Amino acid sequence: MSAVVFDLDGTLVDSAPDIQAAANRMLEGEGLAPLDLPTLISFIGNGLPKLVERVMRTRGIDPARHEELTQVTLAHYSADSSDLTVLYPGVRAALQALQAKGYALGLCTNKPEAPARDILRALGIEDFFAVVVGGDTLPVKKPDPAPLFTAFEALGEGARLYVGDSEVDAATAKAAGVDFALFTEGYRKGPVEQMLHKARFADFAELPEIAQALLTAG
Numbered sequence: 001m002s003a004v005v006f007d008l009d010g011t012l013v014d015s016a017p018d019i020q021a022a023a024n025r026m027l028e029g030e031g032l033a034p035l036d037l038p039t040l041i042s043f044i045g046n047g048l049p050k051l052v053e054r055v056m057r058t059r060g061i062d063p064a065r066h067e068e069l070t071q072v073t074l075a076h077y078s079a080d081s082s083d084l085t086v087l088y089p090g091v092r093a094a095l096q097a098l099q100a101k102g103y104a105l106g107l108c109t110n111k112p113e114a115p116a117r118d119i120l121r122a123l124g125i126e127d128f129f130a131v132v133v134g135g136d137t138l139p140v141k142k143p144d145p146a147p148l149f150t151a152f153e154a155l156g157e158g159a160r161l162y163v164g165d166s167e168v169d170a171a172t173a174k175a176a177g178v179d180f181a182l183f184t185e186g187y188r189k190g191p192v193e194q195m196l197h198k199a200r201f202a203d204f205a206e207l208p209e210i211a212q213a214l215l216t217a218g
């Protein structure tokens with residue numbers, strides 16, 4: 001069975017406003033000024049602990065408090081992970097079309113697994129995914145290829161495609177030796193030309209055909 005694995009933040013869901021809210025609640029607790037959305041988005045991609053580290057550096061907080069403030073931010077985020085989070089247009093229809101083509105679907109995100117599952121459930125797409133690998137599921141995160149391997153291994157033998165939005169995702173696919181399709185409307189940091197990808201799309205309506213072409217190309 002061929003398999004398609006998806007990234008979450010900036011790929012299936014626009015989740016940055018809830019991540020921003022959690023980070024800003026943490027900052028508010030420290031008596032510090034909030035961060036704007038573009039700044040916060042520039043911190044997404046390497047998991048929540050790294051995001052908190054970047055927030056702390058920006059606001060001059062003692063790095064020795066990283067562990068504590070990561071837990072504080074995660075608690076705020078876990079309490080409210082999907083209030084402001086939405087699916088990108090066409091995501092549900094694309095997942096349905098891929099499933100109808102007989103592809104197994106999985107998720108591989110650097111977001112911690114529990115809030116990732118909460119978001120899938122809240123947005124009603126949990127049942128599409130036979131496997132969910134989060135940023136804390138294994139001891140390593142993307143761009144280490146191990147989380148992506150774990151997701152594909154759970155989906156069985158067959159052609160493989162990873163779909164994501166970021167430089168981290170492109171690097172992970174390269175390290176895993178898996179074809180990569182780039183969603184161009186997420187949280188990437190640089191121009192698409194500087195990211196290794198087999199195909200790219202701005203509209204999820206395009207994805208089923210792109211996936212079929214790549215998965216059957218061998």
Ligand SMILES: O=C(O)COP(=O)(O)O
Pocket residue numbers: 007008009010043044045046047048051108109110111112135166
């Ligand atoms: O949590 C992050 O930093 C990024 O999450 P993603 O891997 O789903 O894009």
Ligand SMILES: [Mg+2]
Pocket residue numbers: 007008009010011045164165166186187
């Ligand atoms: Mg992403």
